[in-house]
Structures are given as C-alpha cells and as structure tokens.
Amino acid sequence: MAFTRIDGRLVHWRESGPLDAPAVVLVNSLGTDFRIWDAVAAALSRDWRVVVYDKRGHGLSEVPPGPYAIADFTGDLLALADRLGLERFALIGLSIGGLIGQDLALRRPERLTALVLADTAPKVGTAESWSGRIAAVRRGGLAAIADPVMERWFTPAFHSGRPDDLAGWRNALLRQPADGYVATCEALRDADLTAAIGGIRVPTLAVAGDGDLSTPPDLVRAMAERIPGAGFALIEGCGHIPPVEQPARLVALAGGHLERYGRG
Numbered sequence: 001m002a003f004t005r006i007d008g009r010l011v012h013w014r015e016s017g018p019l020d021a022p023a024v025v026l027v028n029s030l031g032t033d034f035r036i037w038d039a040v041a042a043a044l045s046r047d048w049r050v051v052v053y054d055k056r057g058h059g060l061s062e063v064p065p066g067p068y069a070i071a072d073f074t075g076d077l078l079a080l081a082d083r084l085g086l087e088r089f090a091l092i093g094l095s096i097g098g099l100i101g102q103d104l105a106l107r108r109p110e111r112l113t114a115l116v117l118a119d120t121a122p123k124v125g126t127a128e129s130w131s132g133r134i135a136a137v138r139r140g141g142l143a144a145i146a147d148p149v150m151e152r153w154f155t156p157a158f159h160s161g162r163p164d165d166l167a168g169w170r171n172a173l174l175r176q177p178a179d180g181y182v183a184t185c186e187a188l189r190d191a192d193l194t195a196a197i198g199g200i201r202v203p204t205l206a207v208a209g210d211g212d213l214s215t216p217p218d219l220v221r222a223m224a225e226r227i228p229g230a231g232f233a234l235i236e237g238c239g240h241i242p243p244v245e246q247p248a249r250l251v252a253l254a255g256g257h258l259e260r261y262g263r264g
C-alpha cells in the first residue's frame with residue numbers, strides 16, 4: 001500500500017503485477033475501499049499491472065469537503081494515472097466506479113484501452129432516493145443505512161451462507177467516513193450520463209449480478225445497448241459487489257475483455 005498527495009490531497013493506492021505489463025485500474029463503488037478488489041487484483045496481477053485506490057471520501061484517502069461531482073472523481077483518477085505514468089490503461093469500474101469510467105471514456109477516450117462496467121448505469125437511483133439516504137446518514141451515520149445497503153450488496157445466499165463475511169463487509173461500510181459518503185451520494189444524485197454514453201467509443205463490456213438490487217440487470221443491459229458495440233454478461237448468484245461475491249466469474253469475464261482489447 002502507498003500514499004501520495006495529488007493537488008495537496010492524500011490518496012491511498014496500491015499496485016501489483018509486473019510494472020512493464022499493460023495496466024488496469026479498478027475503481028470502487030460507494031461505501032467501499034480497495035479491499036473489495038483483493039481477489040480480483042490477485043488473479044489479474046499475473047498478467048497485468050493492477051492499480052487500486054481509495055477514491056476521495058473513502059478508505060484512507062482524504063475527505064475534502066463536499067459536495068463532490070463525478071467529474072471530480074474523474075479528475076482524481078487521471079491525476080493518479082499521470083503520477084503513476086499510466087499513459088493508457090484499462091478500467092474496471094463498479095457502480096459509481098463505472099460512472100467514473102463512463103465519464104472518463106467520454107472526456108479522455110485516448111487514455112483508455114478497454115472498459116468493463118460492472119453493476120452500473122449512466123444514472124443510478126433517483127434524486128429522491130439519494131436525498132433520503134443523505135438525510136439518514138446525516139442524522140444517524142452509516143449505521144442508519146447499513147442493513148438495507150447489505151440487502152443490495154449481497155444475495156440472500158451470501159447472507160445465509162457467509163454470515164462472518166457479511167459482518168465483516170458491514171463493518172467495512174460502517175468505517176467509511178460519513179462526510180465522504182454523503183458527498184459521494186451527492187455526486188450520484190446529480191449524475192446522469194444517459195444522453196451522452198452513445199458517444200463512448202472505448203471497447204466496453206457491461207456485467208451485472210443477477211441478484212443486484214441497486215443496479216438491476218435490466219438497467220445494466222439498457223446501458224450496454226446505448227454504448228456502440230458494448231457486450232453484456234450476467235453473473236449468476238451475485239448481488240451488487242461481484243469482486244467480493246463472485247470474483248472468479250468477474251475475473252473470467254473482465255480478463256477475457258482485457259485480453260482482447262486491453263493490450264492496445
């Protein structure tokens with residue numbers, strides 16, 4: 001693990017795999033830090049230079065005052081890529097991480113070799129749902145929303161079959177900075193790339209957990225249908241967080257897409 005300052009703000013990041021291999025950056029969802037990628041990074045780092053990082057407001061990275069916008073996260077990612085000397089890279093983005101990937105593909109397509117959009121959409125949730133969540137966290141902290149979030153993150157089979165893992169990931173959510181969480185919800189509340197994503201020209205694969213309650217498969221499929229040439233694949237037995245619930249299946253799908261396009 002490593003820390004670096006970008007624009008004066010501390011960023012927590014880690015890389016693995018051969019430094020001379022083509023690069024892939026893994027971009028997190030709301031309320032998670034880069035530990036969700038451990039199994040995926042371990043598998044991909046056999047062939048790829050894998051970079052993970054805690055986006056602003058999360059994990060051990062700094063929590064600048066909100067509200068944030070998707071463009072802020074995109075700028076942070078580009079600045080980190082510049083610092084690490086990644087001229088071009090593939091991106092696997094989960095949920096808001098996928099929104100950041102869509103935004104980057106629209107703003108700076110020349111920086112991306114390939115895009116994997118996992119459990120995401122050009123617009124996630126509604127203004128009302130985000131406002132409700134923001135108010136709940138401001139009142140009661142992350143504990144106020146942890147149970148319904150766990151229902152969305154993981155399938156009933158995960159809840160019943162892996163209770164200790166469930167408790168651990170619930171702890172991971174509870175320990176995210178509440179101010180950073182709220183500021184990120186504000187970015188999600190305000191983001192709508194629906195009209196823009198038809199302009200994406202980066203080779204894209206969309207994947208969705210069949211049991212995802214946050215960005216259900218039909219929403220993810222509809223996004224793929226708007227992006228020229230994008231593929232779509234379903235991950236069975238999976239909620240909103242495939243790198244935790246079905247890492248091997250995500251690696252198989254994303255790895256295939258990276259092999260095809262990510263070496264460019």
Ligand SMILES: O=C(O)CC1=CCC(=O)O1
Pocket residue numbers: 028029030031094095096097124149152188214240
């Ligand atoms: O917390 C959730 O509902 C899941 C989620 C929505 C956007 C994101 O990044 O995660």
